[in-house]
Amino acid sequence: MNAQADIPAEFIQCLEGQRAHFEANRYPDHSQRVADLKALVRLVADNREALIEAVNKDYGCRSRFETTFAEIAVTLDGLQDTIKRVKKWMKPQKRHVDPMQLPLARARLIPQPIGVVGIVVPWNFPIAMAFHPLTCIFAAGNSAMVKMSENSNHLARLLRELTPRYFPEGKLAFFEDGGGRGPAFTALQFDHLFFTGSPATGKAVMANAARNLTPVTLELGGKSPAVVAPDFSMKTAAQRIMWAKTFNAGQICTNVDYLFVPEGEVNNFVKEAKAYCAKHYPNINNGDYTAVIDQRSYDRLQAALEDAKAKGATLVNLIDSQTPDAGKRIMAPVIVLNPTDDMDLMQREIFGPILPIKSYRSREEVTQYINSRPRPLAFYAYTHERSLADWYIYNTLSGGVTINDSLLHVSVHSLPFGGIGNSGMGHYHGYEGFQTFSKLRPVLYQGPIRAINMMLPPYGVKVEKMLNMMIRMKS
Known part of the structure; x- marks a missing residue:
C-alpha cells in the first residue's frame, strides 16, 4: 500500500484535519489535557450499557461481567489514575550539567506532544485496547485516529456515532475495518503508530510504517x-x-x-x-x-x-x-x-x-x-x-x-506494559505510556559565562594543559 491513491479519502482528510488541529495548539496545557481525559471518562461512563451490548453483539456471547470488569472498570480506573498524575509527568526534568557548561548553564528534559497517533485495535478487548493507549496519548497532548478490528464492527459503529459528542474530529476519530483498510491505515504518515495484534501482522505493520519512518509501538503475543x-x-x-x-x-x-x-x-x-x-x-x-x-x-x-x-x-x-x-x-x-x-x-x-x-x-x-x-x-x-x-x-x-x-x-497502572522481541516493542500504561507518546526534548540553557571560551583557538600550550588536566581527572 504505497500509493496515496490507494488510501481511502476519509483517512487522508481526517489526518489532515488532525494535523491542523494539532498545529493550532501544539502544547495543550495541564487543564486542557485533564479536560480531554475527563471527556474520555464521560464517553465510557455515560455509554456503559451501549458499549457492553455492542461488544456482546460482536462476540455473539460476551460475558457481561468480563466486559464490565476488564473493559469498563479497568479503563475508568486507569483514566482517573492518569488524571491525578499527569501534572507531575508534564514537568520539565532537571538534568545535571557537564563541567564544560559550568558555572551557570542549566539542562532540562521537556516532554512535548508529538502530533497525531494512529491506533490499531484488536478484537479481544476492544474497549480497553482503544482507551488504554488513548489515555496515554491524550495525557501527552496528542490527537488520535483509531481503527477498530473487523470483528468489532458493532462497537466501531457505536464509537463513530458517540465520539463527536465529546471530541472534535481533529482530536479523536474512530474507523471501521474491512476491505483492506488495515494496510491503508498503517500506511498513513502518523507521528507514531500503536498496534496490538499478532506477531505476523505486526511485521507487516512495521514494514508499512518504515516507509514513512513512522515510529511504532507493537504489542504482540506469543506463547506465554x-x-x-x-x-x-x-x-x-x-x-x-x-x-x-x-x-x-x-x-x-x-x-x-x-x-x-x-x-x-x-x-x-x-x-x-x-x-x-x-x-x-x-x-x-x-x-x-x-x-x-x-x-x-x-x-x-x-x-x-x-x-x-x-x-x-x-x-x-x-x-x-x-x-x-x-x-x-x-x-x-x-x-x-x-x-x-x-x-x-x-x-x-x-x-x-x-x-x-x-x-x-x-x-x-x-x-x-x-x-x-x-x-x-x-x-x-x-x-x-x-x-x-x-x-x-x-x-x-x-x-x-x-x-x-x-x-x-x-x-x-504504575507498571508499563510491553513485549520484547517476537512479543513486541515499546511500552504503554502509566508514566511510560506518557513517555512513549511524548518527545522528551533535551534543552540546554546557556549562562552568561561560557566555560568553553577558555579553550578557543588558536590552541597553544595553555589550552593543551587544560585539556590534559580534564582527561586526567576523568581517567
Whole structure:
C-alpha cells in the first residue's frame, strides 16, 4: 500500500484535519489535557450499557461481567489514575550539567506532544485496547485516529456515532475495518503508530510504517509459559491458572499458553482444574462464559485439538458433563497432556480455552525450554520461595511477570506494559505510556559565562594543559 491513491479519502482528510488541529495548539496545557481525559471518562461512563451490548453483539456471547470488569472498570480506573498524575509527568526534568557548561548553564528534559497517533485495535478487548493507549496519548497532548478490528464492527459503529459528542474530529476519530483498510491505515504518515495484534501482522505493520519512518509501538503475543513449583499448592495454582484460561474463553494475549507442572503432579492439577470448572461454570451456556470470537477461530481451535490427538496427546474436557452450544461457538476448556513440539498447539499462540501441560524435573529444564523459543509477552511462576521466583525472573526474559498468579500485572497502572522481541516493542500504561507518546526534548540553557571560551583557538600550550588536566581527572 504505497500509493496515496490507494488510501481511502476519509483517512487522508481526517489526518489532515488532525494535523491542523494539532498545529493550532501544539502544547495543550495541564487543564486542557485533564479536560480531554475527563471527556474520555464521560464517553465510557455515560455509554456503559451501549458499549457492553455492542461488544456482546460482536462476540455473539460476551460475558457481561468480563466486559464490565476488564473493559469498563479497568479503563475508568486507569483514566482517573492518569488524571491525578499527569501534572507531575508534564514537568520539565532537571538534568545535571557537564563541567564544560559550568558555572551557570542549566539542562532540562521537556516532554512535548508529538502530533497525531494512529491506533490499531484488536478484537479481544476492544474497549480497553482503544482507551488504554488513548489515555496515554491524550495525557501527552496528542490527537488520535483509531481503527477498530473487523470483528468489532458493532462497537466501531457505536464509537463513530458517540465520539463527536465529546471530541472534535481533529482530536479523536474512530474507523471501521474491512476491505483492506488495515494496510491503508498503517500506511498513513502518523507521528507514531500503536498496534496490538499478532506477531505476523505486526511485521507487516512495521514494514508499512518504515516507509514513512513512522515510529511504532507493537504489542504482540506469543506463547506465554507458566510453571508451578513443587512447594506451591496445586489446588491454588489450578484455580488461578484456570481463572485465566476461562476468562474471555482464553482469548487474551498474556494468557498462559502452556504450563509446566512437577513430574508426578499432573493428575493432581487436572483433578483440581476440573473441580474449579465444575464449581464456577455449572452451566457453560448461561452467558457467564464467553464465546470464541468467530467461526474461523472456533474451527482453528477444534482442528488444533484434533491434530494434537492424532499425534498422541490426551485431551481432557474439563466440563464433560455438559454440552457446549457449538452453534454459538461456546467451547469447553480442555487440558492437553503429553504435548509435543510438532503439534499445532505448540507451534503458535493458542488464543483459546486450551491448556497444554508439560511435566518437568528441574528448574533448568523449564528455563532451557522457554529460552529456546521466541520471547513471550508474559511469564508466570508459582512458588513461595523468593529465591526461586527470582531465579526464574533472572533466567528468563519476557514482556511482564506475575508471581503466584496470572494476567494481573497488566492491571497495575504504575507498571508499563510491553513485549520484547517476537512479543513486541515499546511500552504503554502509566508514566511510560506518557513517555512513549511524548518527545522528551533535551534543552540546554546557556549562562552568561561560557566555560568553553577558555579553550578557543588558536590552541597553544595553555589550552593543551587544560585539556590534559580534564582527561586526567576523568581517567
